[in-house]
Amino acid sequence: MTTRISEQPAVAEPVPDTAAPDTADSPAAEERPAPPPAQDESAPERAGGSEPVGDAVFEIEDIAVHYGAFTAVKGISMRVPRNRVTAFIGPSGCGKSTLLRCLNRMNDLMDATVTGRLIYNGEDLYAPEVDAVEVRRRIGMVFQRPNPFPQSIYDNVAFGPRLNGFGGDLDRLVEESLTRVGLWNEVKDKLGDSGLALSGGQQQRLCIARAVAVEPDVLLMDEPCSALDPIATLKIEDLIQELKSTYSIVIVTHNMQQAARVSDMTAFFSVNIDDEKGMRTGELIEFDRTERIFNNPSSRRTEDYISGRFG
Numbered sequence: 001m002t003t004r005i006s007e008q009p010a011v012a013e014p015v016p017d018t019a020a021p022d023t024a025d026s027p028a029a030e031e032r033p034a035p036p037p038a039q040d041e042s043a044p045e046r047a048g049g050s051e052p053v054g055d056a057v058f059e060i061e062d063i064a065v066h067y068g069a070f071t072a073v074k075g076i077s078m079r080v081p082r083n084r085v086t087a088f089i090g091p092s093g094c095g096k097s098t099l100l101r102c103l104n105r106m107n108d109l110m111d112a113t114v115t116g117r118l119i120y121n122g123e124d125l126y127a128p129e130v131d132a133v134e135v136r137r138r139i140g141m142v143f144q145r146p147n148p149f150p151q152s153i154y155d156n157v158a159f160g161p162r163l164n165g166f167g168g169d170l171d172r173l174v175e176e177s178l179t180r181v182g183l184w185n186e187v188k189d190k191l192g193d194s195g196l197a198l199s200g201g202q203q204q205r206l207c208i209a210r211a212v213a214v215e216p217d218v219l220l221m222d223e224p225c226s227a228l229d230p231i232a233t234l235k236i237e238d239l240i241q242e243l244k245s246t247y248s249i250v251i252v253t254h255n256m257q258q259a260a261r262v263s264d265m266t267a268f269f270s271v272n273i274d275d276e277k278g279m280r281t282g283e284l285i286e287f288d289r290t291e292r293i294f295n296n297p298s299s300r301r302t303e304d305y306i307s308g309r310f311g
């Protein structure tokens with residue numbers, strides 16, 4: 001049974017690196033051929049809008065996000081399936097990261113107003129009694145740039161559990177978390193070394209280990225490979241495939257091949273330009289199985305974007 005977030009004790013969450021610059025995805029990663037899309041018959045069909053989806057971790061209902069007078073996205077309705085990888089793709093500025101940040105109330109930390117309804121495990125994520133800090137523990141986030149704390153590898157992973165008052169075997173939890181992300185063998189003899197001394201790819205896996213150490217329900221990833229080389233990117237993509245048996249994952253990516261490789265469902269967003277008001281507002285164009293989005297999209301706008309006719 002799902003624990004209600006409004007019943008959870010308050011804990012703190014790792015500090016995000018929201019100032020990370022955009023970097024292009026690795027060209028070599030782009031060149032790797034996409035594997036045949038998964039034929040997962042249990043994946044929901046047509047999960048956008050009001051269409052039913054088997055088991056949704058998030059039900060997004062007519063969400064809009066405003067930064068002051070500027071409306072960044074509006075009219076977003078979709079149901080994000082549990083224990084699947086859902087990719088957000090679309091041109092720069094269409095609001096992918098903005099929507100992602102709604103899913104763990106990270107937008108609360110910015111000057112953003114969220115309207116509409118966002119249901120997480122059957123509960124209104126924005127209800128007054130919901131503790132936003134607890135939300136960010138249960139819904140972890142990984143950022144573009146690896147952002148380990150300037151502490152030891154061990155302490156990076158132990159940080160969240162310690163804050164939560166974890167009373168179990170911390171050494172074991174650290175080992176399990178690092179094993180989960182395929183980092184244990186690489187770091188087991190230098191757990192006291194700084195997390196900042198690791199390579200970029202190792203740092204990103206350390207950040208994922210830090211996120212999973214507090215046993216979240218959902219992992220949000222905002223272009224997690226954009227600062228990594230092709231080998232490190234491949235490791236993170238493999239890791240995402242492994243983690244989805246335990247977590248629901250939502251990933252923002254500029255890399256369409258990456259979306260095709262790692263995700264079960266893909267949401268394509270675009271920008272609606274109102275020249276009269278000078279407004280550029282993001283909107284959801286299509287949300288469907290990844291296979292369908294890439295092979296047989298319903299919308300011409302999706303097709304144009306996928307085929308590179310519009311960027």
Ligand SMILES: Nc1ncnc2c1ncn2[C@@H]1O[C@H](COP(=O)(O)OP(=O)(O)OP(=O)(O)O)[C@@H](O)[C@H]1O
Nearest residue numbers: 067072090091092093094095096097098099110111
């Ligand atoms: N903190 C903020 N304050 C004001 N405006 C913002 C803020 N964050 C994003 N925006 C604006 O909201 C719109 C959507 O931005 P967002 O970063 O969500 O898009 P995106 O699709 O993730 O873009 P990209 O692919 O370039 O990262 C943009 O016009 C952006 O300038």
